[in-house]
Amino acid sequence: MQESINHITELHESLPGDSLSDFSDRAFKDFNQLGIPKAKHEEWRYVKVSSLFRKDLTYPLHDSGLTIEDLQDHLLPDHDQATTIFFINGIYAPALSMVNHAQDELVLLPLSVAAASTEYADKVKSTLGQSTPYHPDGIHALNAAFSSKGIFIAVPPGKTLARPVYIYQVSDSRKGYTLSQPRTLVHVGAGSSIHLATTYATLGHESFTNEVTEVLVEKDASVYYYKIQDEGAKAHHVGTTSIRQIGKSLTNAVTISLSGGLVRNNLDMIMEAEYGESHMYGLYLLNGNTLVDNHTIVDNAKPHCLSNELYKGILDGHSTGVFNGKIFVRKDAQKTNAYQSNKNILLGDHATVNTKPQLEIFADDVKCSHGCTVGRPDDDALFYLRSRGISEKNARSLLLHAYAVDILDKIQLPALRAHVDELISERLEFNF
Amino acid sequence: MHMLSIKNLQAGLEDKPILKGINLEIKAGEVHAIMGPNGSGKSTLASVLAGRQNFEVTAGSVDFLGKDLLDMAPEERAREGIFLAFQYPVEIPGVSTTNFIKAAVNETRKHRGLEALDAVGFLKMMKEKMKLVQIDQSLLSRSLNEGFSGGEKKRNEIFQMAMLEPKLAILDETDSGLDIDALRIVANGVNQYRNKDNSFLLVTHYQRLLDYIVPDFVHVLYNGRIVKSGTKELALELEEKGYDFIKSEWALAGE
Known part of the structure; x- marks a missing residue:
């Protein structure tokens, strides 16, 4: 592990100074102090992230020369209509990216440029690092230490974006095992609405993506966020998405994990205004040795907020699923409604799931509920389908697909929903 | 020729015997009714014939059109022509009824050597x-x-039956929970499907259903055995006297 850390340290020291130097230097100090989380760290019990910092890990901080042709197989549906943003090895690639929104609808800038501009410096300052207090660990700090290669997206007030924004996180690992550390900042103005989808691709060998996305949501705005993970068994991932609602607003997050090596998804909903609403949905469909750990946080600071959370898993092979759902209801957050549910189907004897609700409630007039289930496909339903002449295999596919549809239906972009449905159907051999 | 021939069928749940030696022959075109008090084993018989796996068959044989029925998976039985209308049809959220029936019809057609129906034909x-x-x-x-x-x-159960065109339809308490209008509709559906090639096994607690679907034979199941067989008049006698008369007759016979 030390060799890869030395390599990263050298790279950090060689970074040219820019508008984010103070922020990233501070973060690098934190990283040195906190270190890579060890297995005994309660938050990292299942994700042995230190095992990813191997000797052969490289951190290419330069353009690898990929073209859009190289990426054809990885594009989302309606790619041409969306604003498309590419990161290659964690570095924003403007040459591949394309804004398909009017100038007064969407602003896209390199993060260091936005931080230096008179127009956006304050917005960057108010959002950059909002997730840090929730993730006091070295891996989170390490991303911040290299944040100058990231981007800033702003939606001005009163704009309902009809077209989605797609972010492609590409790891070019054709020459070996790579580290990518993308950073994204999104500011959604009052009364605006955005659909933001992130997807991932690894070319070549093995990859490790350590991503942080921070979204600030103003009054009466809506954010629809989709994270689609299906980049193969050798793609490791630690990602934090932090959505902070500073005015009464709506957020809807859907996390779909279909493959990966060691995968950790942090999703934070920071609810700082009254009458906020946030929905968090997840589907993990795992096999092989994939481990997916979904850590969610809902932090209610103000009264009358609603949060609703449903994560569903289907686990086969030697795969492992982890769900950890934290809900904080602070003293002033009276009349909070917070619901949480995690459901799992284990298909094999060697698949595992670890699920843990974690509610900390300091207000006395709230409604909070949580529940988790681990089971098998329902025998009565299987028999019913088979008694109609449907083979056991097809009956199982029908039931598992039906189980996943709940979450699929939360994807409100029809083309994206159909695309994910195709991926899931292929996996479940569902063809009806 | 016999369509279904059940000989000394014994089956149970875990270690508890429920069916204690059933003998029953059904010919093509016949409608048989199985009646009996609660807990006599009526629904177990229906489930065992359809292949529900939580019941264990401990003895006996079931021949269906010359094949060993007990040797087949539930889906094979269905494709060969057995249909069970469930007493409690299962709710399956997320599976569209149309897609489900299409899958069932086409898997069954394939087994019978017929081409899959296209969207228009379906x-x-x-x-x-x-x-x-x-x-x-x-x-x-x-x-x-x-x-x-x-x-x-x-x-919906009877609709599925009509779509799958079985040879032997087993209706497990299809009358339970139906008001008189719904009962008439269901019975009418069954009667339209009734012909010289199709057989029915009606499992019911009450005589009421048999006013609408008139059986050729009535059997009384009690304590895991068929204790009395007759024609439709037997159902009327049961309705009049209640099941107690069977129980006392049976008790007198020394069981």
């Missing part, structure tokens, strides 16, 4: 059979049985 068949049980199109575009009323569920 819709035509659906429309035809929907009339049989007066089932509404909107019901079929919903998730399978989800939120259906009791009557809608039972009608």
